[in-house]
Amino acid sequence: MTGALRPAREAIRAATLANGLRVIVWPVRNIPNVALYNWVRAGSRNETPGATGLAHFFEHMMFNGTSRHPPGAFDRLMEAEGGANNAFTSDDVTVYQDWFPASALGHVLDLEADRVAHLAFTPEVIESERGVVASERRLRVEDNSHGLLAEQVQAAAFVAHPYRFPTIGWPADIRSWRLEDLQAFYRTYYAPNNLTLTLAGDVDPEHAIALARRFFEPIPAQAPPPPVRAVEPEQLCERRVLIRRKAQTPLLHCAYKAPRAADPRAPAVSLLLCALVEGDASRLHRALVEDRQVAIEVGGHWQEGFDPGLLWLSLTLPEGADPEEARAALDAELAAVAADGITEAELERARNLATVGLWKKLAAIDGKAQLLGEYEVFHGDWSRLFDEPARIAEVSTAEVRALAGEILDERRRTLGVLQPCAE
Amino acid sequence: MTVRVPEHERLSLGNGVALILVPLRDVPLVAFSAVVRGGGLGDPSSRPGVASLAAGLLEKGAGERNAYAFADVVEGAGGSFGAGAGPEAISVRGQFLARDQQLMLELLADALLRPLLEEEELEDLAGRHVELIKAAKDSDPSELIGTYGRAFLFGSHPYGRPVFGSETSLAAIDRDDVRRYYEGQFGAERLILVLAGDIDAHLLARMAADSFSRWPRAPALPPGLARPRGTSGRRVLLVDSPGSAQTYFWIGNVGVDKRYPRRAALDLVNTLFGGRFTSLLNTELRIKSGLSYGARSSFSRGSVPGEFSLRSFAQTENTGKALELALRTLDRLRRDGVSPEMLDSARAYTLGQYPLGLETAADWAAMLAEIEQYGLGKGYIDDYPAQLAAVGVAEAQAVIEEAFPAADSVAIVAIGDARRIRGAVGEYGPVTQMSLTDPEFSDGWTPGDENRP
Numbered sequence: 107m108t109g110a111l112r113p114a115r116e117a118i119r120a121a122t123l124a125n126g127l128r129v130i131v132w133p134v135r136n137i138p139n140v141a142l143y144n145w146v147r148a149g150s151r152n153e154t155p156g157a158t159g160l161a162h163f164f165e166h167m168m169f170n171g172t173s174r175h176p177p178g179a180f181d182r183l184m185e186a187e188g189g190a191n192n193a194f195t196s197d198d199v200t201v202y203q204d205w206f207p208a209s210a211l212g213h214v215l216d217l218e219a220d221r222v223a224h225l226a227f228t229p230e231v232i233e234s235e236r237g238v239v240a241s242e243r244r245l246r247v248e249d250n251s252h253g254l255l256a257e258q259v260q261a262a263a264f265v266a267h268p269y270r271f272p273t274i275g276w277p278a279d280i281r282s283w284r285l286e287d288l289q290a291f292y293r294t295y296y297a298p299n300n301l302t303l304t305l306a307g308d309v310d311p312e313h314a315i316a317l318a319r320r321f322f323e324p325i326p327a328q329a330p331p332p333p334v335r336a337v338e339p340e341q342l343c344e345r346r347v348l349i350r351r352k353a354q355t356p357l358l359h360c361a362y363k364a365p366r367a368a369d370p371r372a373p374a375v376s377l378l379l380c381a382l383v384e385g386d387a388s389r390l391h392r393a394l395v396e397d398r399q400v401a402i403e404v405g406g407h408w409q410e411g412f413d414p415g416l417l418w419l420s421l422t423l424p425e426g427a428d429p430e431e432a433r434a435a436l437d438a439e440l441a442a443v444a445a446d447g448i449t450e451a452e453l454e455r456a457r458n459l460a461t462v463g464l465w466k467k468l469a470a471i472d473g474k475a476q477l478l479g480e481y482e483v484f485h486g487d488w489s490r491l492f493d494e495p496a497r498i499a500e501v502s503t504a505e506v507r508a509l510a511g512e513i514l515d516e517r518r519r520t521l522g523v524l525q526p527c528a529e
Numbered sequence: 530m531t532v533r534v535p536e537h538e539r540l541s542l543g544n545g546v547a548l549i550l551v552p553l554r555d556v557p558l559v560a561f562s563a564v565v566r567g568g569g570l571g572d573p574s575s576r577p578g579v580a581s582l583a584a585g586l587l588e589k590g591a592g593e594r595n596a597y598a599f600a601d602v603v604e605g606a607g608g609s610f611g612a613g614a615g616p617e618a619i620s621v622r623g624q625f626l627a628r629d630q631q632l633m634l635e636l637l638a639d640a641l642l643r644p645l646l647e648e649e650e651l652e653d654l655a656g657r658h659v660e661l662i663k664a665a666k667d668s669d670p671s672e673l674i675g676t677y678g679r680a681f682l683f684g685s686h687p688y689g690r691p692v693f694g695s696e697t698s699l700a701a702i703d704r705d706d707v708r709r710y711y712e713g714q715f716g717a718e719r720l721i722l723v724l725a726g727d728i729d730a731h732l733l734a735r736m737a738a739d740s741f742s743r744w745p746r747a748p749a750l751p752p753g754l755a756r757p758r759g760t761s762g763r764r765v766l767l768v769d770s771p772g773s774a775q776t777y778f779w780i781g782n783v784g785v786d787k788r789y790p791r792r793a794a795l796d797l798v799n800t801l802f803g804g805r806f807t808s809l810l811n812t813e814l815r816i817k818s819g820l821s822y823g824a825r826s827s828f829s830r831g832s833v834p835g836e837f838s839l840r841s842f843a844q845t846e847n848t849g850k851a852l853e854l855a856l857r858t859l860d861r862l863r864r865d866g867v868s869p870e871m872l873d874s875a876r877a878y879t880l881g882q883y884p885l886g887l888e889t890a891a892d893w894a895a896m897l898a899e900i901e902q903y904g905l906g907k908g909y910i911d912d913y914p915a916q917l918a919a920v921g922v923a924e925a926q927a928v929i930e931e932a933f934p935a936a937d938s939v940a941i942v943a944i945g946d947a948r949r950i951r952g953a954v955g956e957y958g959p960v961t962q963m964s965l966t967d968p969e970f971s972d973g974w975t976p977g978d979e980n981r982p
Contacts, residue, residue: 136555137532137884178816181807186874188881190805207881237819241844244774245822251667352772354663354966387600402660424660451605458607462558462626469556469889
């Protein structure tokens, strides 16, 4: 399998511009399109109390006009060239994505550089966009049982580290950002030395890098952003959150402290999570949904960031179920995994699912651009992507058992329950 | 470079199975897409959800494997395997490593030809589906709004039925229903099977012939489908969700079918109206007013006309304002049409975007199955750029009149806090009210049901 990837790896080109911007290009000629990801090393991790949600607000403001283009022009010009775009914000990064016909490469890079260099801060536009973000928050949090519970669990899980902030921001903060907050955030984080561009598609890498140089190199580098110095202290005991909300289905979330993305044990963390929750044959689905029927759905994810984050397990329970009973059943399963690890068959299943998952992403230019960026930004080197199949293959049951014993420790978790009530 | 239908082989087995093989060698994966015609059309009208449960049970035990053994072998190989019902077909899709392509076909043949359809698995699955509907109401009511919308708009026409089932119907379905469905609605001439990716076409063709060529035909043709009649005048379904911070709304009427000859123009006009970020709708409801996180429109096209719908949401106190803006924008499209400059922009956008959905083996497996299902021919893809290039203002205008409803002739669904929005939504027509916790997607009787027999 690594053999199948070797020619691709050799065709990829990377460059660092004079101002520190990194550009990585993967040429792929199956469709006449390009996927571009612009990775900004700024997330809710870089925020402060009273100004949470700023990183996410920029995800919106970056579409709202520059000194060269009025509000709305970015999307109008992009779409008229055949391009579409989106963006997302996490605890760690803000990522801008463009998908466009190869012929539009120069235009798209010009538009991307323009908003990094010349963003405008128009008071009326800021006010209107506050409304949009408030609507997004109502959709994802206030009118959403899972979103509401997850926000409270995350806030309880950290006492010192900014990972406690919700990425979308607390409602009062969304209402109260000032122009100066926005300008300072922009200057600090939207600097070329804090960005990485990854491209995959129907382009000549040298040509793409030359174009990136032309549009981005004139933007001056800034002082590096201040490091996030907060270190979350060791969690000493289990924390619990209980929400009563008008709803039909109870929920149970369980968030364990987990390693950071760059931890050498990262592949083992992913495989452990996969063995626990991915697919109908996973340990927790089978035990809790099929056998004991205490849950109707089991999910999970690892918040794979710059700093140690959380490994989440989330259960949706049937109407009328007792969350305490579901917790006891979950704990029995997790205690067994913490003590004995997983079987060789479970590990092999997880390895194969991870391998197919990787290939599914590699089948499309979008997945390629995304993976290049993830490995460059979170693991320090895009080329580590190509070591991933071997790293997956090397994980042993002993390694997973040691890791499970360390992570699945009740003292280092935060438990959230959403209990339905009448009003 | 443009995107064209890849080289493929189409075989017709003697019993009517359509088999399509598409070798694509980018990555060492194989994908399948199997379509069994019938879907929700085969449901008893009083018990929607039978097709959906039958689909779900295909992987819950088949051939020599019970449900656990089936999941173990699929996931043990790193594969995926999933089935679901649509209004007119059951679709089964999956992906495996190329080295497991024979296993993939063996599992698919077991699932389609030899499903166990066990009582206990049915009860578990139906029970879980009931709870999943409740969970969706708690965490994303907008996910269900299309189901309420179709029930309200199409009434007793089959397109009005909730294909996934309702809480009531799912609880009532028993093993005989599922067995009867399987015996009546599965069979050789109903099946379209596409195998794509890093395949050994020769080997798979032989294996597929061995597995499927003795499968009997279904006892009858797929149930027929009348052309639905649209709503005239406005009417409102208010789904009460006390305490909801926003109102989620849907506005729709009957649109056009899959073989609609002006499909390129339809795509362009819908792109301009509600299909992209700078669309008229999103410009009004999000970009200019900040009322909503987003607004979109789309067409659902089947063998007969499905629905045109637009959807958005806004804070409870802005419900009236947002509804008014959405309807006024629809009215503006009907009144002012689109300009040549707008068409050019939409054309560039559509040409630039459609290849992204036709990139992988799984994309092509699904697309070739769709082309076969509706008899669209490969011109559906290969001629698309030329068709887009030829669309002018006159054709766009014709599409607006044929496919987009007048703003005063629509069904409206609003999910929100009835106590606070009933007055606002009542401005738009007679109101039928139900509760979000009701176990059905309609109150059983729809005023103005043009599709009642």
